[in-house]
Amino acid sequence: MRINDHPILGRAKRGRLVKFALDGKKMTGFEGEPIAAALMAQGRKSFGTYGKRGTPRGLFCAVGKCTDCVMTVDGLPGVRTCITPLKAGMHIETQKGLGEWKLKKKRK
């Protein structure tokens, strides 16, 4: 679900529709919106699991101050998806605990 016309902020301004991958599954979102927003709009609420407990975690503060929304983005673990803009072709993965470095070829 997306808010298209907010009573205080007005109509949403969005970038172009782009494709990205979540755990290998193709998805779409608007370029420049936070990754977390693109995922939430498609019904995704769990972004990873806590290391020790293994319980799910997701959006909490939504302003980049905790780390509950971290995911592995283009091989880099610990990316705060609530403040990271979505770009075309991103590879986003659910992160377990601290995650693993999976750096691949650098994207342009």
Ligand code: FES
């Ligand atoms: S939800 Fe707290 S840093 Fe993203």
